[in-house]
Amino acid sequence: xxxxxxxxxxxxxxxxxxxxxxxxxxxxxxxxxxxxxxxxxxxxxxxxxxxxxxxxxxxxxxxxxxxxxxxxxxxxxxxxxxxxxxxxxxxxxxxxxxxxxxxxxxxxxxxxxxxxxxxxxxxxxxxxxxxxxxxxxxxxxxxxxxxxxxxxxxxxxxxxxxxxxxxxxxxxxxxxxxxxxxxxxxxxxxxxxxxxxxxxxxxxxxxxxxxxxxxxxxxxxxxxxxxxxxxxxxxxxxxxxxxxxxxxxxxxxxxxxxxxxxxxxxxxxxxxxxxxxxxxxxxxxxxxxxxxxxxxxxxxxxxxxxxxxxxxxxxxxxxxxxxxxxxxxxxxxxxxxxxxxxxxxxxxxxxxxxxxxxxxxxxxxxxxxxxxxxxxxxxxxxxxxxxxxxxxxxxxxxxxxxxxxxxxxxxxxxxxxxxxxxxxxxxxxxxxxxxxxxxxxxxxxxxxxxxxxxxxxxxxxxxxxxxxxxxxxxxxxxxxxxxxxxxxxxxxxxxxxxxxxxxxxxxxxxxxxxxxxxxxxxxxxxxxxxxxxxxxxxxxxxxxxxxxxxxxxxxxxxxxxxxxxxxxxxxxxxxxxxxxxxxxxxxxxxxxxxxxxxxxxxxxxxxxxxx
Amino acid sequence: xxxxxxxxxxxxxxxxxxxxxxxxxxxxxxxxxxxxxxxxxxxxxxxxxxxxxxxxxxxxxxxxxxxxxxxxxxxxxxxxxxxxxxxxxxxxxxxxxxxxxxxxxxxxxxxxxxxxxxxxxxxxxxxxxxxxxxxxxxxxxxxxxxxxxxxxxxxxxxxxxxxxxxxxxxxxxxxxxxxxxxxxxxxx
Numbered sequence: 001x002x003x004x005x006x007x008x009x010x011x012x013x014x015x016x017x018x019x020x021x022x023x024x025x026x027x028x029x030x031x032x033x034x035x036x037x038x039x040x041x042x043x044x045x046x047x048x049x050x051x052x053x054x055x056x057x058x059x060x061x062x063x064x065x066x067x068x069x070x071x072x073x074x075x076x077x078x079x080x081x082x083x084x085x086x087x088x089x090x091x092x093x094x095x096x097x098x099x100x101x102x103x104x105x106x107x108x109x110x111x112x113x114x115x116x117x118x119x120x121x122x123x124x125x126x127x128x129x130x131x132x133x134x135x136x137x138x139x140x141x142x143x144x145x146x147x148x149x150x151x152x153x154x155x156x157x158x159x160x161x162x163x164x165x166x167x168x169x170x171x172x173x174x175x176x177x178x179x180x181x182x183x184x185x186x187x188x189x190x191x192x193x194x195x196x197x198x199x200x201x202x203x204x205x206x207x208x209x210x211x212x213x214x215x216x217x218x219x220x221x222x223x224x225x226x227x228x229x230x231x232x233x234x235x236x237x238x239x240x241x242x243x244x245x246x247x248x249x250x251x252x253x254x255x256x257x258x259x260x261x262x263x264x265x266x267x268x269x270x271x272x273x274x275x276x277x278x279x280x281x282x283x284x285x286x287x288x289x290x291x292x293x294x295x296x297x298x299x300x301x302x303x304x305x306x307x308x309x310x311x312x313x314x315x316x317x318x319x320x321x322x323x324x325x326x327x328x329x330x331x332x333x334x335x336x337x338x339x340x341x342x343x344x345x346x347x348x349x350x351x352x353x354x355x356x357x358x359x360x361x362x363x364x365x366x367x368x369x370x371x372x373x374x375x376x377x378x379x380x381x382x383x384x385x386x387x388x389x390x391x392x393x394x395x396x397x398x399x400x401x402x403x404x405x406x407x408x409x410x411x412x413x414x415x416x417x418x419x420x421x422x423x424x425x426x427x428x429x430x431x432x433x434x435x436x437x438x439x440x441x442x443x444x445x446x447x448x449x450x451x452x453x454x455x456x457x458x459x460x461x462x463x464x465x466x467x468x469x470x471x472x473x474x475x476x477x478x479x480x481x482x483x484x485x486x487x488x489x490x491x492x493x494x495x496x497x498x499x500x501x502x503x504x505x506x507x508x509x510x511x512x513x514x515x516x517x518x519x520x521x522x523x524x525x526x527x528x529x530x531x532x533x534x535x536x537x538x539x540x541x542x543x544x545x546x547x548x549x550x551x552x553x554x555x556x557x558x559x560x561x562x563x564x565x566x567x568x569x570x571x572x573x574x575x576x577x578x579x580x581x582x583x584x585x586x587x588x589x590x591x592x593x594x595x596x597x598x599x600x601x602x603x604x605x606x607x608x609x610x611x
Numbered sequence: 612x613x614x615x616x617x618x619x620x621x622x623x624x625x626x627x628x629x630x631x632x633x634x635x636x637x638x639x640x641x642x643x644x645x646x647x648x649x650x651x652x653x654x655x656x657x658x659x660x661x662x663x664x665x666x667x668x669x670x671x672x673x674x675x676x677x678x679x680x681x682x683x684x685x686x687x688x689x690x691x692x693x694x695x696x697x698x699x700x701x702x703x704x705x706x707x708x709x710x711x712x713x714x715x716x717x718x719x720x721x722x723x724x725x726x727x728x729x730x731x732x733x734x735x736x737x738x739x740x741x742x743x744x745x746x747x748x749x750x751x752x753x754x755x756x757x758x759x760x761x762x763x764x765x766x767x768x769x770x771x772x773x774x775x776x777x778x779x780x781x782x783x784x785x786x787x788x789x790x791x792x793x794x795x796x797x798x799x
């Protein structure tokens with residue numbers, strides 16, 4: 001029989017493996033790089049016409065406990081999916097779950113983000129598994145990830161233990177051809193052991209994508225006569241063959257992401273090189289260049305190769321004078337968050353800005369986000385900051401921000417805490433009706449399930465009111481003057497003795513949801529017209545459609561990106577456009593206007609000299 | 612065989628579709644192929660790099676000075692990713708310029724890199740499909756006939772991949788890119 005193959009990303013491959021293993025329930029909270037697994041399950045269950053319960057949970061702990069409940073007590077084959085820092089949210093349940101008998105099958109997929117590319121920190125899910133004695137697999141490619149998902153579900157079902165699959169973004173987001181079988185019939189190819197090379201001078205031990213990378217680099221060096229490579233698939237408990245392999249090699253190099261796990265488990269400080277002795281960098285993704293550097297150095301030291309790779313630095317010197325558009329990560333042109341941050345920063349350049357995790361963490365470039373610890377921490381940090389000053393009887397401006405999905409994920413206890421203890425700060429909930437950062441998943445407020453069915457919607461304003469907040473305003477962030485007035489009013493409110501946190505919901509749908517330019521924009525701003533090249537708007541507004549042209553020393557608007565939101569009208573301090581800013585100043589009132597301008601860096605970029 | 616291709620460009624402009632066409636065309640012609648995308652936190656307008664490896668390889672990573680082909684869908688992104696290209700490699704650059712800065716030309720000559728300047732945006736604009744400059748680039752690549760990317764294979768893959776609504780325009784832009792390459796206006 002001919003096996004059908006399809007090109008898919010690693011996350012879809014994982015979904016496919018579970019489908020073929022007979023999964024009956026799947027729950028997840030979106031988080032890069034794990035977000036595509038659950039939609040993959042939904043896609044395949046439709047194609048195969050299977051009855052599988054699928055849900056976006058409010059957070060990772062909910063996803064974990066739902067899946068655990070179905071597996072431990074309901075006898076189902078179930079799984080939950082999250083990113084590496086999501087596993088922390090599920091941690092209390094994770095630890096207890098290992099002592100419980102599973103009556104069905106239970107697999108946790110935790111996707112790590114070496115680098116990190118889109119997380120606040122690196123973290124190695126294998127380390128947590130090994131530390132607490134849980135079985136963990138580390139697939140090396142999308143193809144293997146499908147096989148591992150299939151195998152892990154059956155492994156859990158047969159052994160009655162929870163199993164963790166650790167993926168990384170390089171596995172989750174790589175695309176390759178993956179074979180499809182009918183449910184229950186997958187032929188798995190799981191590779192573990194000494195797979196390449198015939199040398200004994202150096203043994204390289206690697207797992208996951210690091211293994212695939214090591215294969216390619218050793219081939220580039222043509223060092224197969226000198227080196228042998230051992231692939232680890234089940235990192236904990238590791239196979240006895242690994243100990244024998246280490247014993248048979250003169251020296252051993254462990255290449256793994258991102259913490260010391262296999263290296264620590266081997267525990268041989270004399271023979272084993274890795275992160276412990278500095279051979280492998282202590283943090284960051286192991287890219288091709290870094291792997292080539294590490295292996296090249298080791299091979300050089302051992303006298304195995306005469307010539308390792310030397311970069312041709314004339315490339316960099318030839319390009320040193322060429323003008324290049326930098327393109328750092330930015331909020332999309334027309335993003336409602338940008339308008340909110342502009343208003344926040346405009347009114348209170350010197351305020352403290354606790355931030356949170358989502359697209360809006362990028363508000364840092366507008367000087368309106370100061371912290372990024374973990375989901376929900378913005379609200380609690382705001383409370384701690386308030387306490388630090390209120391002890392001395394001082395009330396300082398604190399403007400915290402959080403997105404709608406993160407608010408429901410992690411901010412309810414923090415906000416209730418702040419209400420109970422009378423902490424005084426303003427919280428701006430940036431409600432764009434979606435989880436934009438991870439790919440537009442619905443939030444509990446959306447009222448739509450992952451299957452596209454209508455369900456009850458949780459209105460954020462009702463939750464906020466229910467927690468005891470009395471100052472609550474819902475504002476369209478595109479109405480910058482109103483936003484500024486409202487923030488100012490909130491500060492007046494906070495001066496009252498009985499005040500609790502003030503909440504402003506800045507509500508406007510994400511542009512990516514709307515597909516195309518917003519219809520109800522104010523007016524196209526002619527920011528190019530009167531530009532004097534002061535670059536003030538670049539600092540306060542930071543829009544990707546604004547490009548400063550060195551030739552003309554003026555701002556140019558990139559029409560292919562501009563959405564005509566018109567918000568930059570407020571960001572221009574000069575000439576005709578400056579009228580808008582003057583109006584804002586009048587609304588902000590004298591006290592805020594006369595505050596000292598940015599002389600020592602605290603105002604972070606507001607150019608006030610044009611007043 | 613072994614062929615390593617870097618596709619670099621700007622988010623929302625079809626870089627990932629182009630790299631998808633490349634791996635699907637390679638797989639359809641019987642090769643093993645894998646792709647890995649780097650878009651980090653960038654939304655619309657951010658830098659996007661897609662690595663495509665064809666033939667015998669284990670990982671989707673490409674090392675510095677290892678890529679055979681660099682498909683740059685935007686000029687700034689060409690400079691940012693030029694370090695990927697090996698000596699003797701081939702570059703296709705989407706730019707309206709007729710000539711690159713002198714220091715870059717000297718570098719490309721020294722590293723024996725053949726470069727093709729393709730006004731893919733101009734071609735696509737003329738066809739009324741500014742968003743499909745990526746197809747002009749693929750058409751231009753097809754003319755070079757680097758295995759496994761024949762004109763037929765790439766066209767067949769585009770037919771299977773691009774939605775019906777946009778297909779004829781996309782193929783027209785592809786053809787214009789192909790014809791443009793045929794006029795002999797190639798790099799040094």
